[in-house]
Amino acid sequence: EIVLTQSPATLSLSPGERATLSCRASQSVSSYLAWYQQKPGQAPRLLIYDASNRATGIPARFSGSGSGTDFTLTISSLEPEDFAVYYCQQRSNWHTFGPGTKVDIK
Amino acid sequence: QVQLQESGPGLVKPSQTLSLTCTVSGGSISSGGYYWSWIRQHPGKGLEWIGYIYYSGSTYYNPSLKSRVTISVDTSKNQFSLKLSSVTAADTAVYYCARARPRGVWWFDPWGQGTLVTVSS
Numbered sequence: 328e329i330v331l332t333q334s335p336a337t338l339s340l341s342p343g344e345r346a347t348l349s350c351r352a353s354q355s356v357s358s359y360l361a362w363y364q365q366k367p368g369q370a371p372r373l374l375i376y377d378a379s380n381r382a383t384g385i386p387a388r389f390s391g392s393g394s395g396t397d398f399t400l401t402i403s404s405l406e407p408e409d410f411a412v413y414y415c416q417q418r419s420n421w422h423t424f425g426p427g428t429k430v431d432i433k
Numbered sequence: 434q435v436q437l438q439e440s441g442p443g444l445v446k447p448s449q450t451l452s453l454t455c456t457v458s459g460g461s462i463s464s465g466g467y468y469w470s471w472i473r474q475h476p477g478k479g480l481e482w483i484g485y486i487y488y489s490g491s492t493y494y495n496p497s498l499k500s501r502v503t504i505s506v507d508t509s510k511n512q513f514s515l516k517l518s519s520v521t522a523a524d525t526a527v528y529y530c531a532r533a534r535p536r537g538v539w540w541f542d543p544w545g546q547g548t549l550v551t552v553s554s
Contacts, residue, residue, distance in 0.1 A: 359538040370529055370544035371480065377537040414480060418539040421495055422482035 329353050331415050331425035339433040346402040348428045350415035355395045361416045362391055362400045435460040437530045437545035445552050451517040455530030463488045463508040468533040471515045473526040485533055486513055520552045
């Protein structure tokens with residue numbers, strides 16, 4: 328089983344600041360990584376697929392990068408609606424998700 | 434656009450079978466091209482993929498749950514279903530259905546709103 332580790336567990340930032348979230352895989356997943364955003368009481372929403380492709384309707388301030396075992400989700404300038412939990416997901420062997428990074432308001 | 438909606442009992446007794454249905458609207462399961470998935474989230478925790486099914490009936494399950502899981506599809510009703518047997522309190526979770534695109538990372542989009550299932554006597 329491929330284990331995904333996300334860091335930091337919590338990121339405290341102010342609106343307008345840049346957010347950098349990390350996801351590390353226990354072995355290479357090539358570019359097969361996705362990112363999701365989840366707000367309280369809501370289902371996850373797809374942000375990024377295949378490491379760097381924005382899903383339909385996702386603002387340009389969200390970007391993904393990386394390959395192999397190290398991946399990054401960057402939010403260039405935080406909007407109030409971006410404070411949420413972010414999960415990464417891979418599909419090698421079977422699907423697993425990371426434990427999440429909570430982005431909260433400083 | 435495609436929308437998914439979970440339905441089923443919110444309370445299941447230990448040792449019984451959890452049964453949920455996902456109704457798909459805005460698109461046809463039998464059109465192919467996607468896998469139809471179940472994912473759960475324990476309270477305050479992360480996400481766990483349970484399994485998925487193709488319109489033809491082909492299924493793939495999480496090995497950790499495989500012995501207890503059955504996913505089926507009813508294309509005439511545009512629905513797919515989850516059965517999880519011999520449940521315990523550890524199966525208490527929000528259960529989501531989602532569509533999986535079988536390309537690259539096989540991403541999940543869209544998702545249903547989720548339904549909380551509590552296992553308790």
